Amino acid sequence: MSGSDGSGPAGRDHPFDAAVALKPADTGDGTYTGATHPAYANMVGPYGGITAATLLEAVQCHPERLGVPVSLTVNYAGPVADGEFTVSARPSRTNRxxxxxxxELTQDGRVITTATAVYAARRDTWADTEATMPDVPEPEAVPVTPMPDEVQWAKNYEMRFLDGALPALEGAPESPDSTTMLWVRDAPARPLDFPALASLCDVFYPRVFLRRGQAMPAGTISLTVYFHADEAVLADHGTRPVLARARSNRFGRSYFDQSACLWGTGGELLATTHQLVYFKG
Amino acid sequence: MSGSDGSGPAGRDHPFDAAVALKPADTGDGTYTGATHPAYANMVGPYGGITAATLLEAVQCHPERLGVPVSLTVNYAGPVADGEFTVSARPSRTNRxxxxxxxELTQDGRVITTATAVYAARRDTWADTEATMPDVPEPEAVPVTPMPDEVQWAKNYEMRFLDGALPALEGAPESPDSTTMLWVRDAPARPLDFPALASLCDVFYPRVFLRRGQAMPAGTISLTVYFHADEAVLADHGTRPVLARARSNRFGRSYFDQSACLWGTGGELLATTHQLVYFKG
Structure with a gap:
């Protein structure tokens, strides 16, 4: 609850919260208005992760929501223009x-982004993780490497690269392997929640930059997140960094894919995420 | 074109084609009617792969379709009841x-399945495959292993297991690894196309059966396919088997994920696919 002094609850003054904030429309039908935030600007429109987080936020604050997210797919149909947008969230089916x-995210009635999400009431079951966390140094032992100054959105993330840092964008060698691995968290630090985890799933710069040793036009066309963490795991995680590792399977004919794992500091697999990316070059 | 003797074009007499067949509604607005096919029946409702293929087929035969599929996500919201269903296909945005x-797939006005797909005009670009095909025996050197007789849909696939075949469903040991790898194709053989490839992406029995050495309630809740093959690659592939390998990253709290690669006989990565699966046990 906000106090009478106007201060918000912990974390709510964070730029992330301002960027994903949605205001319910008077229609009361799961329609919201939001606006792009300059802190999350990318080359063309905002960072894809913040758009994914904003769509998930629409479900998170929807009065009919049941349970927690287990799956999210976001399709980037066109660039979000600077300014206001509308998000509509509709439960297409509610089961037990x-x-x-x-x-859908729209601007001036035009579809900009579509998405589907599955929420669930999770129960205790048999459990095991096959994708074990790589043996890496603690976050504090790895230097923070900022992205180039013009990459506005990346200033919201503290990145400590263990492998596959962004190559120099001129004269860098080609790489035979598309793997990037880094410790990453919100900057300033912020307790991890589902929208923030969704946003982190898009934190990797395009794999084709690493392979080719150069920048070129590229953009995510579809992003899927599978949430392995539930609310208790996220609460326990707090503000610590996440170990994030991404790799592509194939590049060609204008598209490449990417699959990634995000682990908590203690080795818990929080999310697996996949995306298809357009590239030109 | 069908001849006057009533015979269809090559492959069109296949049960797969009967199962995914759609009839445009008189409304002409991208609404189609189809019906479940007994050959693709599963425990509760039809095989998920045939539902994915049917949804993709709605785009494939839509007059406004542009290009080829690059991404497909299908969300299984409820079981498809035996009988007729309606599929609506709407281009939410068309770019250059x-x-x-x-x-959406509906029955009696109720949403059964939702999906999104991205189609694209692909162009020649730099290309490379990192997920190289494992070194395995030729398909002909691997015996065909049918699934248990009660698994109706599996009779439409010729499966030659190299690793992780379905365990005996009583008294089988637990497995420390969820990997299944098999050569698989339609039975009888049928030229590979996009709907058939989408269907093959769901061909793996639930990974939790392998890990636990027993069957239990389980079902795909969301399936994503990234198509790396274009029309020329599929035409070249023809009726040969596909090498399909799947593995899970994490099981727990009622859900597990699965990621898989499907390669052509010559080693070309045709598709990568991911799913989130509900399980009880």
Whole structure:
């Protein structure tokens, strides 16, 4: 609860919270208005992760929401223009333990982003993780490497690269392997929640830059997140960094894919995420 | 074109084609009617792969379609009941070189399945495959292993397991690894196309059966396919088997994920695919 002094609850003054903030429309039908935030600007439109987080936020604050997100797919149909946008969140079907959502972000009535999400009431079951966290140094032992100054959105993330840092964008060698691995968290630090985890799933610069040793036009066309963490795991995680590792399987004919794992500091696999990326070059 | 003797074009007499067949509604607005096919029945409702293929087929035969599929996500919101269903396919946005689709399968007005697809005009670019095909015996050197007789849909696939075949469903040991790898193709053989490739992406029995050495309630909740093959690659592939390998990253709290690669006989990566699966046990 906000105090009478106007200060918000912990974390709510963070730029991330300002960027994903949504205001319910008077229609009360799961329609919200939001606006792009300059802190998350990318080359063309905002950082894709913040758009994914904003769409998930629409479900998070929807009065009919049941349970926690287990799956999210976001399709980037066109660039979000600077300024206001509308998000519509519609439960397409509610079952006893799962709920399916259809989402759209529009500007001036035109579809900019579409998404679907699955929410669920999770229960205790047999459990095991096969994708174990690589043996890496503690975050504090790895230097922070900022992205180039013109990459506005990246200033919201503290990145400590263990492998595959952004190559110099002129004269860098080609790389035979597309793997990037880094410790990463919000900057300033912020307790991890589902929208923030969704946003982190898009934190990798385009793999084709690493392979080719140069920048070129590239943009995510579809992003999927599978949430392995539940609310208790996220609460326990707090503000610590996440170990994030991404790699591509194939590049060609204008598109490449990318798959990534995000682990908590203690080795817990928080999310797996996949995306298809357009590139030109 | 069908001849006057009533015979269809090559492959069109295949059960797969009967199962994904759609009839445009008189409304002409991208609404189609289809029906479940007994050959693709699963425990509760049809095989998820045939539903994915049917949704993709709605775009494939839509007059406004542009290009080829590059991404497909299908959300299984509820079981498809035996009988007729309606599929609606709506281009949510058409750009110069990409087209975004929103899809729904309904029965009696109730949403059963939702999906999104991205189509694109692909161009020649730099290309490379990092996920190289494992070194395995030729398909002909690997025996065909049918699934248990009660698994109706599996009779439409010729499966030659190299690793992680379905365990005996009583008294089988637990497995420390969820990997299954097999050569697989339609049975009878049928030229590979985009709907058939989408269907093959769901061909793996639930990974939790392998890990636990027993069957239990389980079902795909969301499936994503990234198509690396274009039309020329599929035409070249023909009726040969696909090498399909799947593995899970994490199981727990009612859900597990699965990621898979599908390669052509010559080693070309045709698709990568991911899913989130509900399980109880």
């Amino acid at each position: 333990s799962t709920q399916h959502w259809s989402l | 070189s990409t087209q975004h689709w929103s899809l």
